[in-house]
Amino acid sequence: MLDRDALLRDLNPPQREAVTAGDGPLLVLAGAGSGKTRVIAHRIAWLLGVRGVDPRHVLAVTFTNKAAGEMARRVADLLLPAGVRAPLIATFHAACVRILRQHIKHIGYPPHFTIYDEDDRLALVKEGMRELDLADRTWTPASLVHRISAAKNQMLTVEEVERAARGPREEKIAALFRRYQERLAAAAAVDFDDLLLLTVRLFDEAPAVLAWYRGLWTHVLVDEYQDTNRAQYRIIRQLTGEHRNVCVVGDPDQSVYRWRGADIRNILDFETDFPGTCVIRLEQNYRSTRRILAIAAAVIAHNLARKDKTLWTENAEGEPAAVYRAWDEHEEANFVAQTVLAARAAGRPWDEIAVFYRTNAQSRVLEDALRRGGIPYVIVGSVRFYERREIRDALAWLRLIVNPADDVAFRRAVQAPGRGIGRATLVRLDEVATREGRGLLSLAAAPPADVTGKPGRALEDFAALVATLAARREGTTLPAFIDEVLNASGYREDLKQERSAEAEARLENLEELIAAAEDHARTEGGATLEGFLDGIALVSDVDEWKDDARGITLMTLHSAKGLEFPLVFLTGLEEGVFPHARSMGSVDDVEEERRLCYVGITRAKERLWMSYALHRRIHGYGLGEPSRFLLEMPEEHLTLLGAAGRADAREAAPVAAPAATGDDDLPLKVGARVRHGRWGEGLVVGVERSGDDVLVTVRFASVGRKQLSLQYAQLEEL
DNA sequence: GAATAAATTGTTTTT
């Protein structure tokens, strides 16, 4: 047994309550920096070490593998003295893979299914577009992938999408969706969305399997609940609907994955979904200074669709945040580099510093400046290891060996290295494959009549080689096998022949892949090729980031969620960049961007620098107006650096900002009738100036009195 | 069929 007092000693009262709450649904609304991870870890330790729950009966779900690893480490630290084993802590996707690998046969899939990632998906959609003559200018492949994914995230079946299709455009999309699913099935492959959907289906259609898991996991904990989607919600319900021992932790203000299907209603409606829920709020922040928190609060307060919540802290007031207006992105990057060097000179280690940006593309200029300044850095994301060409080529071979039906892998492997099989041959092969409903590899073993001569023989040789390798798999270790595949395929030799620096780097990366397999074999004990490939399919950017990095960290705001740094830079705070141009169309989109901004600000413990550029080269548009988020921050907590005066900022912003002089030119008068996109028509009952903004009080027929900030609310005068 | 040159075209965020 664990010492319960020791476990609770360093927790504040609400944290303690969350850790010790008994069975039944538990919702922990945990503000940024309120010790959320700590609470989950301690609760798990409480369940196992004090309440005596068997570790096998607990499932904890996190958002990234890194978070899972971190959680496992903390739980192990707490439980080690009591000699208790840690429970299963995994991402939703990883847990689903585990379940599906074991039971997917109940819904008619083979257990050795392949997981298709974003690239494979794109390849599939492109093939489908060609097939269905969708290759005109109307859609981009990426947008169609997105639409298919959106449909799946809403848990719509192909039939439902077909039925709901109105007009030729939607019918074409539905047809593509059908083709996409058919191709997936033919390749014995599933995509990311399927991992969740098929688990739901499995539980629906195989009640015995569900019953088994219900009995197995009697206690379920879910982190980052605000970012769960419909399917994940269903899985939680399926697993816990009966015993209702479900503890979810999250913060609606940090929900930033709506575009990926996350449904904020999951957390907002949790209390009604699980009647009798015990709700605990963690509102004391242990991370940031008071000023940083005040800035974050002011920004997030501009979201209308939001339950009000106030974070407080006992931390020091801290320094004001700095805002830097740069002439262009290069000057912005130099500013970051110079400030980083100054911090370093003041004794701050590199790993206390992080630079965030909205899009990966922004990292380039920053990298250049850092390199010039001799500043070591680590980038999370951008070109991921497992997305490099040579790695994907090698993985294609491995995937094909595991799953001979994997056509996407076939296309890749058969041309890596080139072996005289080109487009024409593949088109012919594909025609027959589609007609006869067969896989490309099985056709290659006995090529159709119209593929003769050299290409025909090359296909046969290729198929034979894959078969030989597949047979050799059992006899050797995983790393040795990968090594053998690289040699037997001729891929390594091909690169060696090139004798360029680039080829040299690629060869090194292949060695790194083998090293990764060695790692995997070591940590997982009896490592299988399948397990290795699963792991790779599910790694995220942040997973690869090591926090003992000997450099400053560069990453997107999305990757930054869940992390914290003493010194933080938020760059590219311009309209069109952040909020992103593609997210400025609707109020909901902008509110999600604002939450992302909130996430960024609240990563900072001590110091925060924010910057924007007046000129930025993003193909075409890009005259930098300062981000609306900057204008939402309280001036008293900001220091303006360089020539970047607040007045200048405002001048550069042709936002419908009310003129600063005179009281008569208020844009609305009491008694005016207005329309709001969300609440409909209303009557203006009050108008007052508040700092730089104008607050309008409106009486709506639908929801009564509301005070709106004119600058951000979409009000139309009638 | 493959290598090279020219044209085009797309760009958020990611498990």
Next chain:
DNA sequence: CAATTTATTC
């Protein structure tokens, strides 16, 4: 503007 797709040449 860089990366990918398509046209051209060998």
